[in-house]
Amino acid sequence: MAVRISTAEEYEALLRDYDTWLFDCDGVLWRGDHSIEGVIQVLDMLRRRNKKVIFVTNNATKSRQTLLSKFEQLGVQAHADEVYGSAYAAAVYVSSVLKMPKTKKAYVIGMAGLEEELRSEGIAFLGGTDLADNTLESFDLGTWKRDPDVGAVICGLDTKINYTKLSKAFQYLLNDPECHFIETNEDSTYPSAHGLLPGAGSISAPLRCAIQRAPVICGKPSTTMLDSIQAKVHFDPKRTIMVGDRLNTDIQFGQNGGLSTLLVLTGITSEADITGPNASPIVPDFVTQSLGDLRAADKAP
Amino acid sequence: MAVRISTAEEYEALLRDYDTWLFDCDGVLWRGDHSIEGVIQVLDMLRRRNKKVIFVTNNATKSRQTLLSKFEQLGVQAHADEVYGSAYAAAVYVSSVLKMPKTKKAYVIGMAGLEEELRSEGIAFLGGTDLADNTLESFDLGTWKRDPDVGAVICGLDTKINYTKLSKAFQYLLNDPECHFIETNEDSTYPSAHGLLPGAGSISAPLRCAIQRAPVICGKPSTTMLDSIQAKVHFDPKRTIMVGDRLNTDIQFGQNGGLSTLLVLTGITSEADITGPNASPIVPDFVTQSLGDLRAADKAP
Numbered sequence: 059m060a061v062r063i064s065t066a067e068e069y070e071a072l073l074r075d076y077d078t079w080l081f082d083c084d085g086v087l088w089r090g091d092h093s094i095e096g097v098i099q100v101l102d103m104l105r106r107r108n109k110k111v112i113f114v115t116n117n118a119t120k121s122r123q124t125l126l127s128k129f130e131q132l133g134v135q136a137h138a139d140e141v142y143g144s145a146y147a148a149a150v151y152v153s154s155v156l157k158m159p160k161t162k163k164a165y166v167i168g169m170a171g172l173e174e175e176l177r178s179e180g181i182a183f184l185g186g187t188d189l190a191d192n193t194l195e196s197f198d199l200g201t202w203k204r205d206p207d208v209g210a211v212i213c214g215l216d217t218k219i220n221y222t223k224l225s226k227a228f229q230y231l232l233n234d235p236e237c238h239f240i241e242t243n244e245d246s247t248y249p250s251a252h253g254l255l256p257g258a259g260s261i262s263a264p265l266r267c268a269i270q271r272a273p274v275i276c277g278k279p280s281t282t283m284l285d286s287i288q289a290k291v292h293f294d295p296k297r298t299i300m301v302g303d304r305l306n307t308d309i310q311f312g313q314n315g316g317l318s319t320l321l322v323l324t325g326i327t328s329e330a331d332i333t334g335p336n337a338s339p340i341v342p343d344f345v346t347q348s349l350g351d352l353r354a355a356d357k358a359p
Numbered sequence: 360m361a362v363r364i365s366t367a368e369e370y371e372a373l374l375r376d377y378d379t380w381l382f383d384c385d386g387v388l389w390r391g392d393h394s395i396e397g398v399i400q401v402l403d404m405l406r407r408r409n410k411k412v413i414f415v416t417n418n419a420t421k422s423r424q425t426l427l428s429k430f431e432q433l434g435v436q437a438h439a440d441e442v443y444g445s446a447y448a449a450a451v452y453v454s455s456v457l458k459m460p461k462t463k464k465a466y467v468i469g470m471a472g473l474e475e476e477l478r479s480e481g482i483a484f485l486g487g488t489d490l491a492d493n494t495l496e497s498f499d500l501g502t503w504k505r506d507p508d509v510g511a512v513i514c515g516l517d518t519k520i521n522y523t524k525l526s527k528a529f530q531y532l533l534n535d536p537e538c539h540f541i542e543t544n545e546d547s548t549y550p551s552a553h554g555l556l557p558g559a560g561s562i563s564a565p566l567r568c569a570i571q572r573a574p575v576i577c578g579k580p581s582t583t584m585l586d587s588i589q590a591k592v593h594f595d596p597k598r599t600i601m602v603g604d605r606l607n608t609d610i611q612f613g614q615n616g617g618l619s620t621l622l623v624l625t626g627i628t629s630e631a632d633i634t635g636p637n638a639s640p641i642v643p644d645f646v647t648q649s650l651g652d653l654r655a656a657d658k659a660p
Contacts, residue, residue: 220521
């Protein structure tokens with residue numbers, strides 16, 4: 059059962075026990091275009107106490123630079139090396155975990171943010187925003203030539219998904235069992251400004267279906283995301299806590315990685331999801347209403 | 360265990376026991392652009408003996424009229440009311456099994472052949488080949504208006520698949536639990552002239568993933584295909600045999616519908632798939648090398 063925390067002493071104990079703090083963004087730091095009350099002060103407090111702060115998001119259409127501008131817009135202090143999007147995690151996975159040779163290329167289903175992160179990690183790629191592949195013209199397998207240097211297919215949310223991209227990615231995976239199959243994240247939907255739309259997991263579903271092979275998933279709740287963070291940052295899982303608003307991504311992610319977990323109720327998960335007869339089997343270590351509540355720690359004796 | 364048949368008497372017994380003969384096309388009647396030896400004579404013989412002949416294909420991009428021209432090209436006699444493609448099966452399912460009111464519409468992910476069959480069954484539709492939906496422009500949920508009359512989403516192979524079509528289909532299914540979700544067939548790949556490409560099952564995979572709801576499948580091996588045939592033709596399953604070259608579609612389809620089954624080895628399935636340690640668990644009633652073998656029945660005493 060999750061421990062409800064609400065007193066200054068309890069928040070202070072949390073700050074004492076954990077050196078590294080991982081945060082989901084949407085629903086934890088902000089909602090839409092507004093930062094959640096008290097969050098800016100809590101982050102300031104953590105930095106004042108020399109805590110390591112890392113932001114972990116499954117958004118794969120934005121590079122860290124673009125994500126940073128969202129932080130800036132909302133007045134939330136963050137540095138590029140503290141932000142892990144699933145596009146960056148995919149790029150780091152290929153460069154630092156797989157250590158794919160620099161002579162190899164990736165075939166990309168995805169958008170500019172994913173390309174930017176691949177470039178930053180020195181990974182050559184085809185597809186993506188290339189105009190030649192962003193077409194509804196017929197795809198002719200008879201005249202197309204496979205690039206023998208493609209060693210990975212990387213698939214993220216791509217709102218210009220089409221049959222040419224799917225067919226090329228499929229051919230690379232079909233003809234080379236060694237070709238890596240990587241998904242930025244498996245979120246089946248994503249919350250657009252006006253409602254739910256198909257997410258990265260749905261965009262890669264045709265490939266999973268056609269190739270009948272499971273991809274490596276780089277976003278939460280996969281531990282691949284944590285492997286990518288660990289490739290860049292050193293932290294002790296025992297003294298690390300993941301703060302999130304979603305049980306099946308954030309909290310599961312923390313638990314998969316052996317971290318402690320703190321659920322906040324400012325996002326997707328409501329009181330009903332964690333209590334009562336239909337409560338989720340995923341139980342966080344701690345629950346508090348809002349990340350802003352942690353301000354109270356400063357009032358502890 | 361499947362019965363191997365090879366003598367004139369065995370073929371004659373088959374002709375005596377079954378009044379209705381269902382045939383898969385590719386791999387049974389023809390391969391590529393050539394009809395399989397003896398097939399034309401066997402079909403003539405069946406018609407001479409007053410057998411009912413029905414052609415059942417999962418191809419959902421072609422209407423019956425277009426499929427007929429393929430028959431004609433190869434010199435195989437067939438009539439429009441003998442041909443069941445999965446596009447037609449989907450249209451018949453909506454009109455004759457679901458009996459969707461004529462005031463309702465379908466939202467279509469699919470091509471001209473599917474539209475032609477929907478028109479022939481008097482089903483109004485949106486999407487499909489409509490130029491407005493065949494675009495790689497951004498889809499804005501905020502400015503789009505759902506049509507309240509859409510009562511079904513029908514998804515087939517669509518080589519102009521894009522985010523706008525997927526998003527609209529998703530919205531119809533998300534916002535109306537009563538909206539029917541129909542797939543022409545679940546083939547994950549299809550054999551193009553130059554090799555495998557993603558099939559109808561892969562094209563609808565994003566919707567299945569995003570909506571987390573199982574569609575009704577109209578192609579083989581689903582019994583929905585048989586329901587559609589039965590809505591138009593009367594036959595006794597006990598005196599009906601399905602002839603096909605694929606175990607997991609054709610033979611499974613026959614077995615699901617309580618029909619007898621005959622496997623031919625002129626297509627996908629090879630000897631190794633039905634004998635030896637890795638044989639499929641799907642076992643046809645009868646096996647013969649080729650549909651053309653049935654010519655021998657005329658030589659039975």
